[in-house]
Amino acid sequence: MLISKKVEFSASHICRSTQLTDVENERVYGAAANPLGHGHNYVVEVAIEGDPDPVTGMILDLKRLREILEDRVLNVYDHRLLNREVEPFDRLVPTVENIAIDIWNRVAPCVDGRARLYSVKVHETSDLSVEYRGGA
Amino acid sequence: MTVRLSKRYGFAASHRLHSAAMTDEQNRETYGKCNNPHGHGHNYEVELTVCGTVDPVTGRVVDPGLLDALAEKQILAPFRYRNLNEEFAVFRTVVPTTENLGLELDRRLREAWPETFASGGPRLEKVRIWETDRNICEITGIE
Numbered sequence: 001m002l003i004s005k006k007v008e009f010s011a012s013h014i015c016r017s018t019q020l021t022d023v024e025n026e027r028v029y030g031a032a033a034n035p036l037g038h039g040h041n042y043v044v045e046v047a048i049e050g051d052p053d054p055v056t057g058m059i060l061d062l063k064r065l066r067e068i069l070e071d072r073v074l075n076v077y078d079h080r081l082l083n084r085e086v087e088p089f090d091r092l093v094p095t096v097e098n099i100a101i102d103i104w105n106r107v108a109p110c111v112d113g114r115a116r117l118y119s120v121k122v123h124e125t126s127d128l129s130v131e132y133r134g135g136a
Numbered sequence: 137m138t139v140r141l142s143k144r145y146g147f148a149a150s151h152r153l154h155s156a157a158m159t160d161e162q163n164r165e166t167y168g169k170c171n172n173p174h175g176h177g178h179n180y181e182v183e184l185t186v187c188g189t190v191d192p193v194t195g196r197v198v199d200p201g202l203l204d205a206l207a208e209k210q211i212l213a214p215f216r217y218r219n220l221n222e223e224f225a226v227f228r229t230v231v232p233t234t235e236n237l238g239l240e241l242d243r244r245l246r247e248a249w250p251e252t253f254a255s256g257g258p259r260l261e262k263v264r265i266w267e268t269d270r271n272i273c274e275i276t277g278i279e
Binding site: 019092098131 | 137139140141143144145185190195196200
């Protein structure tokens with residue numbers, strides 16, 4: 001059984017790779033390569049997998065999940081310039097793909113007990129989202 | 137790292153649900169208002185989910201420009217402001233329900249996929265189509 005929770009944060013980023021030339025960066029990332037940056041209201045949806053506790057009827061206490069997301073995601077990402085203020089984006093391009101993977105890496109170790117993290121879905125805009133389910 | 141990226145697009149089209157294999161009475165019973173002989177339309181939305189590995193240099197699973205161009209060429213340009221029953225050969229014999237429209241969109245995308253993306257590149261995992269906010273069809277498991 002899966003249970004999902006959504007949170008939102010606002011952040012800016014610059015999509016440019018140091019391994020690409022200026023021309024290549026413009027071609028690959030388009031307007032998102034603007035060196036001055038731009039921002040989004042990101043929506044993060046995490047799905048937790050497990051069986052409900054026979055006593056509480058819960059897979060994971062949603063208050064606990066909210067605390068994990070606040071502590072591990074919102075406190076880190078909200079109102080930040082990702083390239084400068086959030087590791088690992090000093091060395092990785094903060095595409096929505098890499099953001100989903102990084103959020104997984106931050107949240108997965110905190111989900112314990114009978115539950116496990118199943119997926120992280122990050123919506124960058126209303127028509128673009130990425131889902132990561134862990135693993136290679 | 138395998139990730140799934142979804143992009144959403146839209147087009148408006150008209151259709152009528154009517155099967156030649158059923159009587160008029162059966163058609164009315166089966167399709168209700170959708171059987172109106174004059175047809176009606178929807179603002180369809182289509183979400184394409186692409187699955188693949190993240191390029192270590194670009195941080196991307198798919199070039200969104202290529203995906204947009206493929207969607208435009210294969211589905212948005214052909215279907216935008218069209219009458220599905222009258223203007224598509226497939227819907228002369230197949231009823232253009234959301235299910236059958238989804239299968240046709242999926243087929244058209246897969247037809248042009250190999251010329252757009254290199255082998256070993258991103259693959260099309262899922263096509264979701266919204267006929268209205270409350271009426272959604274999902275096509276998966278077709279390779």
